[in-house]
Amino acid sequence: MNSASVVVPAREETERLERTLDSLAGQVFDGELEVVVVASGSATLAAAREHPVTDRVLVDERENGPATARNQGVEAATGELLLFTDADTVVPPAWVRRHRRHYATPSVVGVGGPLRPITDAIRHRLLFRLLSDWWYRLSWPVGFVQQPGCNCSVRRSAFEAVGGFDESLPFLEDTDLSLRLCEEGTVVYDRTCPVATSARRQREEGYISLFLAYFRGYLEYAIPGRSPTRAHFR
Template structure:
């Protein structure tokens, strides 16, 4: 039987329930398990009370999303691992759309775009440029970047590269994607978007975030440096 596992690191209060609601609505011809790695009493309670949740882990280390995702993945059993965030809503066909790519044996990872939960034209336009068109340009030249809120990995490949690099608090999803290329094909599916919060963009601004990413990319490729941005934890 087809088996898939979804890992959700949850730190923000007040958003997890709608994420779990969207996972409960999945149309998938196979077994689906959901593991939440939560921090704080509100998120722990929301995770434990929701019927879709199979297991809840307490995020005691607070070392960033990579650590939480690794812990969650280690507690799952599915042959396909999917990752999203607690401020994200996935469409009913999300798992199925990711799964279909793995019918090709060489595929080891899939990523998709993300859009803002708000209907504000400014956010929708900038998200389309930075969270879709950018991937369409960078992916073909080998700079693959599965976003943490919308990605999946074949379990065997995930284990082969030892999962997320827990020393990175920033660009850990890009790092995972680039290392996955050593195991096989990483696919970008522009027809499989998710909707996520624009809170960080509103609070910090698009230009500062863009510059933070530019600096992070440079730190990632320059030997001896490592991208670290605490506000992405």
């Protein structure tokens, strides 16, 4: 698998997007790497177009959330391996290479990794370790697979087989995709491949509020008739 495409949704993320693109420009990868940005906002679009690492810039005219933007990016992408990150995230230099190594196993259709906060505050570091690493280590072995949208990759053939991200979901679209991918093969959790992402939502909304929102989302997602993958929650 020598060609890879990174899709980055960016909604009014000018300064943060530049930092993300800088990290993608530093990738150590021996194959063909393509960067596709799906953006809204004139300043964000300009930042995406001006950055030398960007290969394609698409206007997110629908502004219907990350699922729609990511699907739009995949339609324009050409890589056999599809990687996804966000415009407030910084990926390490070996990020693409570390994801790709898992696809040497034909049964692997997806890969996810942990999140770290960009800030050095101890509180955020500890809570991210608990909620964005240890939670995954516990939930994946029992079948509750959750590739985080800012640190995941998918084999293109599997992505197309499951129909991509579900654009009707306001959030948990990455969890939904992960669970549907399990019907196509193995989804791997690589705890050695973290990315650094913004903790602004955690600061603004609080960890307890976010936890309760996601807990309610998981319950609603599992209700019969609401989710195509609700069987995973039985």
